[in-house]
Amino acid sequence: MKQILLIEDDVTFSNMLKKFIERHQYIVDVSYNISGANNLFKKNKYDLIFTDLRLPDGDGISLLKQIKQEQFLTPVVLMTSYAEVSTAVQAMKQGAFDYISKPFNPNEVLEVINNALENKNHETKPQAPTKTTKENNDFVTGISAASKTLTEYIHLVAPTNMSVLITGESGTGKEVVAKNIHLQSLRKDKPFVAVDCGAIPKEIASSEFFGHKKGSFTGAVQDKIGHFESANGGTLFLDEVGNLSYENQIQLLRALQERKIKPIGSSTEINVDIRLVTATNENLLEGVEKGTFREDLYHRLNEFSIEVPRLKDRNDDLVLYADFFLNKANKQLNKNVVGFSKEVLTLFQNYDWPGNLRELSNVIKRATLLTYGELIKATSLPNKLSETNNSKNLSENFSTQENEKELIISALRKTDNNKTHAAKLLNITRKTLYNKMKYYNL
Numbered sequence: 001m002k003q004i005l006l007i008e009d010d011v012t013f014s015n016m017l018k019k020f021i022e023r024h025q026y027i028v029d030v031s032y033n034i035s036g037a038n039n040l041f042k043k044n045k046y047d048l049i050f051t052d053l054r055l056p057d058g059d060g061i062s063l064l065k066q067i068k069q070e071q072f073l074t075p076v077v078l079m080t081s082y083a084e085v086s087t088a089v090q091a092m093k094q095g096a097f098d099y100i101s102k103p104f105n106p107n108e109v110l111e112v113i114n115n116a117l118e119n120k121n122h123e124t125k126p127q128a129p130t131k132t133t134k135e136n137n138d139f140v141t142g143i144s145a146a147s148k149t150l151t152e153y154i155h156l157v158a159p160t161n162m163s164v165l166i167t168g169e170s171g172t173g174k175e176v177v178a179k180n181i182h183l184q185s186l187r188k189d190k191p192f193v194a195v196d197c198g199a200i201p202k203e204i205a206s207s208e209f210f211g212h213k214k215g216s217f218t219g220a221v222q223d224k225i226g227h228f229e230s231a232n233g234g235t236l237f238l239d240e241v242g243n244l245s246y247e248n249q250i251q252l253l254r255a256l257q258e259r260k261i262k263p264i265g266s267s268t269e270i271n272v273d274i275r276l277v278t279a280t281n282e283n284l285l286e287g288v289e290k291g292t293f294r295e296d297l298y299h300r301l302n303e304f305s306i307e308v309p310r311l312k313d314r315n316d317d318l319v320l321y322a323d324f325f326l327n328k329a330n331k332q333l334n335k336n337v338v339g340f341s342k343e344v345l346t347l348f349q350n351y352d353w354p355g356n357l358r359e360l361s362n363v364i365k366r367a368t369l370l371t372y373g374e375l376i377k378a379t380s381l382p383n384k385l386s387e388t389n390n391s392k393n394l395s396e397n398f399s400t401q402e403n404e405k406e407l408i409i410s411a412l413r414k415t416d417n418n419k420t421h422a423a424k425l426l427n428i429t430r431k432t433l434y435n436k437m438k439y440y441n442l
C-alpha cells in the first residue's frame with residue numbers, strides 16, 4: 001500500500017482528512033509540525049506528502065525545498081487557504097507537484113493523489129508542474145469549476161475536426177481559447193491564422209479571405225494570398241464573426257461546404273483543408289432571428305460551442321491570473337514586484353471586472369510600473385476599483401437603514417462634499433440625498 005504523509009497543524013481537519021484517505025486504501029501518517037515530519041522522514045519512505053503552507057515551526061515552502069533535496073522523487077502537494085494561492089503558485093515553480101486550496105472537496109483530494117502517484121510511477125525525474133499547458137505557456141488553466149469545465153471542453157474538442165463557436169464577453173480570453181484548441185489539435189504544427197472580421201470592410205472581405213490575382217481590380221497591384229490559403233492544413237480563427245456582411249456570410253458558407261476557394265480574378269480553384277474556429281461576443285441566434293445572420297452558416301460554425309466565463313464568475317482563479325499577469329508585467333517592464341497587498345486582493349475580489357482578463361492584465365501592468373516596493377498597494381490601482389468598493393460597502397450598509405446619518409457624512413467626506421458623487425456612492429439619487437441631508441440637518 002502506498003504511504004502518504006500529512007503535515008497539518010489543524011488537528012481536527014488533519015484527522016478527518018487522514019480517515020478519508022485511509023478509506024481509499026492508503027497508509028496515512030500525520031504530523032502537526034515540521035520537526036515531527038522530520039522524525040517521520042527518518043523512519044519511513046513516503047510516496048506522497050501533503051503539507052500545509054503555514055506550520056507552527058516553519059513554512060511549507062522551506063519544507064518543500066528540504067524535501068526536494070532529500071527525497072528528490074517524492075511529490076509534494078501544498079494545502080493552502082484561498083489567499084495563499086499566489087504563494088502556492090510560486091511554490092509550484094520550486095518543484096511542488098500541485099496545490100489544493102481549502103476548503104477542498106473529497107474528490108479533489110483523490111484526484112490530486114491519483115495524479116501525483118501516477119506521475120511518480122511514470123517519471124524518472126521530478127517535473128516542475130505548472131498550471132499552464134505544456135503546449136502554450138500563455139494559457140493559465142484556472143482552478144475554478146467554470147475553468148475546469150472550459151479546460152475539459154477544450155481537451156475534448158481539440159483533437160476533432162469540429163467547427164467551434166466560442167462565445168463570451170469581451171476580454172474573457174476567446175482568442176486564447178481558440179489558439180489553445182489549435183495547439184492541442186493534430187494541426188498544431190500547421191498555421192493558426194487569426195482574422196478580426198470586425199476590422200475588415202465588407203468590400204475587401206472576399207479578397208482578404210480568398211486572395212486575388214494582380215490586376216483583378218483597381219488597387220490589386222500584386223497577387224495576394226487569402227487567409228483560407230494561408231491557414232491551409234491548420235486552423236482559421238475568425239473573431240467577431242457576427243460582424244460579417246450577409247454577402248460575406250454566403251461566400252464563407254460556400255467555401256466551408258465545398259472546401260475549395262477561388263481567388264478573385266483567378267480561374268483555378270484551390271483545395272483548402274482548414275479547421276474553423278470562430279468567436280463572437282454577440283448573440284448570433286438573435287442575429288438569426290432578426291435575419292442578419294444566416295441560420296445555415298450559424299449551424300455550420302456551431303458544431304460545438306464553448307462559452308468562456310466572465311472573470312467575475314471564476315473568482316477562485318482571480319489570484320492565479322493576477323499572479324500570472326504580474327509575472328508577465330515584471331518581465332515586460334524589467335521589474336521585480338513580488339505580490340499584492342491584502343487590501344489590493346480584497347479590492348480585486350470586490351470589483352466586477354467588466355473588461356474581464358484583459359482589464360485585469362492592464363490594471364496589473366500599470367500598477368507594476370507604478371510600484372517601487374515589493375508589493376502592489378491600493379494607491380497604484382485605478383480609482384474605479386476603490387470606488388466600486390466604497391459604493392458597495394456604503395450602499396449595502398445604507399440599505400439596512402442603520403447609521404444613515406453617519407453613512408451620509410462619510411460619503412460626503414469621501415467625495416469632498418460633492419453631492420453628485422456622494423449620491424452615487426450611496427446608490428441613491430441626488431434628490432434623495434438632499435432630502436435626507438435636510439432631514440438630518442446636515
Ligand SMILES: Nc1ncnc2c1ncn2[C@@H]1O[C@H](COP(=O)(O)OP(=O)(O)OP(=O)(O)O)[C@@H](O)[C@H]1O
Nearest residue numbers: 138139140169170171172173174175176357358361
Ligand atoms: N487562459 C488565459 N491565460 C492567460 N492569459 C489569458 C487567458 N485568457 C486570456 N488571457 C489574456 O487576457 C487578454 C484577453 O484575451 P483575448 O484577447 O483572448 O480575449 P477575447 O475574449 O478574445 O477578447 P475580445 O472579445 O475583445 O476579442 C489577453 O491579454 C490574453 O493574453
